[in-house]
Amino acid sequence: MSDHKRPCVILVADSNMAAAFRGYLTRDQWHRSLGCAPFDFNPDVGGDLLVDEGGNDPGVYLRAHELLRPYLNTHERVLVALDCEWDGSPGKQAIVDDVSGRLVSSGWQASAIKVIAIEPELENWLWQDNPLVADALRYRGESGLRTVLAQQGFWLADEAKPRRPKEAAEWVLRQTRRPRSSAIYEEIARRISIKGCTDVAFMELNAALQEWFPAEVPT
Template sequence: MINKRPCVILVADSNMAATFRGYFKRDGWHLSLGCAPFEMNTDVGADLLVDEGGNDPGVYTKGHELLRPYQSSHHRALVVLDCEWEGAPDKAAIVEHITARLVTSGWAEDAVKVIAIEPELENWLWQDKPQVADALRYKGENPLRQYLADSGWWPAGVAKPPRPKEAVEWVLRQTRRPRSSAIYQELAEYISIKGCTDAAFAEMHAAFLAWFPVEIPA
């Protein structure tokens, strides 16, 4: 009998893969989520998969096919993609479509979770924390939060930049740092999990708590 792995994660692109890789590299990562620890090999092709086309529509249309071979080797499957791409339906429709195809292909409904991020992954990474400025190599006189507010990218009183991906790209242009997956991994290693207020992240958090609950001694 095959000893199944705890969970396989399918993501839409290399930046998402780097984000998960950075998170699972953290010491005691499970403590931040409040779930039980579980084994996760973030080498691509092990427990972490990336759509070969590197895009969200690919995950939307064939995520169930990419994950079908893993039904025999993994107990659960998590799918993560952005909501914003050309021709995309709304978030609820994205989640319903992918979930239905996963279940039809053979996964149990309680063994799959689809996370659609509005509008995109960068919403998880923006926090008013010095670690974000460090990862983006920002060394301006004013704090990065104020710099973005003054430049119209992050209005005062708003939890996240309205255009999170474009805000990242703009800061990188100012700091002359090429955009790369390494930046996403670095951010995920150091940002505050409690400081992530994004709804999709909360949904993923809830899934991990349900799938991997902490056992309370009798």
């Protein structure tokens, strides 16, 4: 791969997802948290981070290869992230296969592509039984946030995360009278434990970054 190209371009489905990536990739010592080597990444939208504001998840599914074609000559690798749950969704494996296949057909090398399809949606990356999540959502109740969500049927005792993560977040924000915004997503992503994120799609993202940008092992 040419040395003059940027390391990676990331295409996401909406501003909340962009904020989450920005939070993960701008935290202090972010590469250590993710277990990869540091790489040059411009987190500003329009830099190395792209948002398909018009199409959202189905738009990214159908047009990622078109949106990313101009970056073939400027970037070495491409990462695409979108939710699995939307009207007409073909499901996780088909999303990954279809988007990857169209990117290869448009000129990207298969080894330089990673498609992250989140089940059911982005909020699954942000939920942890962690007071930092409650703080970002401005929850101040006497009972712990997980206890309250369990009482409301959102978070069962034997589950690592709420079954309906987006609805759970929206319910909490209604209680705290805080509008849902990308700033909340960025704050949570910047502060929560990476090791505490057990979502399969997030672990796929983590593994891809470790493969592309392997951390040096001390000798």
